[in-house]
Amino acid sequence: MTKSPKSIxxxxxxxxxxxxxxMMTGITVVQVFNRYVLQNSLxxxxxxxxYLFIWAVYVGCSYATQMNRHLEVTVVRNMFGGKIAKPVTIAAYLCTLVFCVCATVWGIKFILFLSSTGQKTPxxxxxxxxxxxxVPVGMGLMALRTLERTWGVITGKYDPAIMEIN
Known part of the structure; x- marks a missing residue:
């Protein structure tokens, strides 16, 4: 059975x-043990x-988007019901998409700058x-996920009025 690139x-x-x-939790536990029991910090x-936490957050943002687990303000969508739910959701997703694309582009520019300086971690x-x-990896993946969800709302695969994936 071959897995699709999307499922991978x-x-x-x-x-x-x-x-x-x-890994972050394990390393923190080892550090606490070393510091307070062995009296020798790493x-x-x-x-x-x-750094592991930073990576987990940015890649996790994309995963949360895929699983529809991001927090969102649904007051307008819930107040006006089904007729306005779709355009409000699309507008919100487009704003998220713009943010993700900007963060990805600026992240790439910042990485190019950092690679030219040769700066190293302490x-x-x-x-x-x-x-x-x-930043660009996580936000780029989140942009793709947001684009996918936007397309799902437009095509009817996802109904924002009931907040479930069909």
Missing amino acids: INRSEEIFSSMALV DWSEEIAR ALEIQMYWVFLS
Whole structure:
């Protein structure tokens, strides 16, 4: 059975975000044990935990969009009912899409800038652009997910009035 590229990406986002959070938690537990039991702190643990959290958040944003788990203000959609639900949802998704595209473009520009400076992280001494690569990757994936959801609303696959995927 061959998996489609879409299903591979769907699963990869979930696994990557989950593993980053598990690793971050494990590293934090080891750091707390070392600091308070062994009286010897690790130099690198706080930094890598922070970077794993950043990656988990940005890739997790895309996964949350795929699963329709982002918080949203639904007052206008609920107040006026089904007739206005579709255009309001499309407008909200388009605003989200614009934000994601802008964040992706600016993120890429920032990564190009960081790669030209050669800036490294303090403890791990890895190139700083690896940390900031999370922004265009996560926001780019979220833009694709938002575009997919927008298309689903337009074609009727997704009915914003009942908040479920058909």
